[in-house]
Amino acid sequence: MSAIPRYFQAKTKLLDLLAELPDGTPFPPERELAELFGMSRTTVRKALDELVLEGKLIRRTGRQGTAVAPRRQLHRVSLDTLVNDLAPRESVVVRTVGGQDVVNVEALLVRGDEPIGVRSAYLRAARFPGFAESYDRGVPLRRFLAEQYRVRFGDLHPWCTTALATPRVAGLLGVRPATPLLSVAWMAYDLRGVPVERSWVLLRSDRAQLTMHVPRTDHAVRRSSA
Amino acid sequence: MSAIPRYFQAKTKLLDLLAELPDGTPFPPERELAELFGMSRTTVRKALDELVLEGKLIRRTGRQGTAVAPRRQLHRVSLDTLVNDLAPRESVVVRTVGGQDVVNVEALLVRGDEPIGVRSAYLRAARFPGFAESYDRGVPLRRFLAEQYRVRFGDLHPWCTTALATPRVAGLLGVRPATPLLSVAWMAYDLRGVPVERSWVLLRSDRAQLTMHVPRTDHAVRRSSA
Secondary structure (H helix, E strand, O other): OOOOOHHHHHHHHHHHHHHOOOOOOEOOOHHHHHHHHOOOHHHHHHHHHHHHHOOOEEEOOOOOOEEEOOOOOOEEEEHHHHHHHOOOOOOEEEEEEOOEEEEEEEEEEEEOOEEEEEEEEEEEHHHOOOHHHHOOOOOOHHHHHHHHHOOOEOOEOOEEEEEEOOHHHHHHHOOOOOOEEEEEEEEEEEOOOOEEEEEEEEEOOOOEEEEOOEOOOOHHHHHHHO | OOOOOHHHHHHHHHHHHHHHOOOOOEOOOHHHHHHHHOOOHHHHHHHHHHHHHOOOEEEOOOOOOEEEOOOOOOEEEEHHHHHHHOOOOOOEEEEEEOOEEEEEEEEEEEEOOEEEEEEEEEEEHHHOOOHHHHOOOOOOHHHHHHHHHOOOEOOEOOEEEEEEOOHHHHHHHOOOOOOEEEEEEEEEEEOOOOEEEEEEEEEOOOOEEEEOOEOOOOHHHHHHHO
16 A cells, blocks of 8 residues: 555646646546546545645636646745835825824735735834825835935844735735745844834745845854854 | 625634634534534635644544644744754665766754754765765764865855645654645855755744845945945
8 A cells, every 4th residue: 555645646647647738728627537547536636726726727717627827937036126126016005003003015026917926014104204195106115215214224034934825915916815825024123223114025936936045154164163 | 795705704703712712722613613603614614724724723633623723932943054054863865866876865853842844955976975874964964065075165045935745744744745834945056166965945834934134235325326
């Protein structure tokens, strides 16, 4: 007996099949695949669901079944871009959160006409008087804050995890709710150590990879100086 | 009519309920929750499934139902730690891949007696003669390569995405297959630009956050020098 779960065996078979089909090809129906593999429909469905989640198959709307997802370029997005270069496409919203006036700035990250990520930033309104009225949406948020409010940002230590798309985010990014997304969040401080901006970014991991940078380490020097 | 899917409404209610219950409390059965919320069992199940995926509920083994997951500390793991400081706990395996002798080194990242990540590194055996016999498992891989084979590593540009746990990885990390994980991968080059090490790390995002570093940006200087 094999220790590999049957749905994973099915997934492996489906991946082989996928590799041979051009983009957009309707995929054989669940029932047919189940017969072909000699497996239950439940097993085949689980494997198909994973391939949809991974962006390798798409569900065809208005009818049963799936199709081979277009093999798109995986966009490489740098951490620095997320932090410094994202200009908002959506409206600047001033919301009241927990009794404090908070400005919420939402930006969509678009590549090839497709939204691949969304960034939501929160600022204290009292610190940035007139922000909602004066913000120039063509200018990335941090540059605007630096230039208009003379904020000097310190080093940043973002953290990265996974998150399931909420219905709202799913709508913005064109994915199904509960699709796993890559989440990057940070709290930005100014040089005096005062918190300025709380942001997080949700990225479609089937469309984008986050690139980072680790400076070279000289192990030999490290050891000899220890 | 609300635009929020019913399962998400159920999830919000379940999160409220969760917040009031201590760790390990058996959660009300699906049927009871469905009655309480006036929703179908399918809807409630979908919400419960997401909470299990997110590590907020656990499935009780050997019986139906779920329980409140222990609220564990989220371990903060730095990118530098993943790259430089991980010593393997598992065996060093020499495998032949694609006609080339490749050494595979697998390391488990353990925090608080629990595996929270796994790193798999691939080296060309020809470049590191005698590696499998001489490798000291108490020493992080890159330091060993630097000291024993005089490798000098250049800057690194890892990329980050999400991945669904394969059955094997799920077994190593104690999660269900297809659990979304955080994936970090890199190709390491030496200072002459020769590829040395191909690695990837899979992290349990319900247990660990990856921390990174973005050096401070002086926007004012940037603009004036442009």
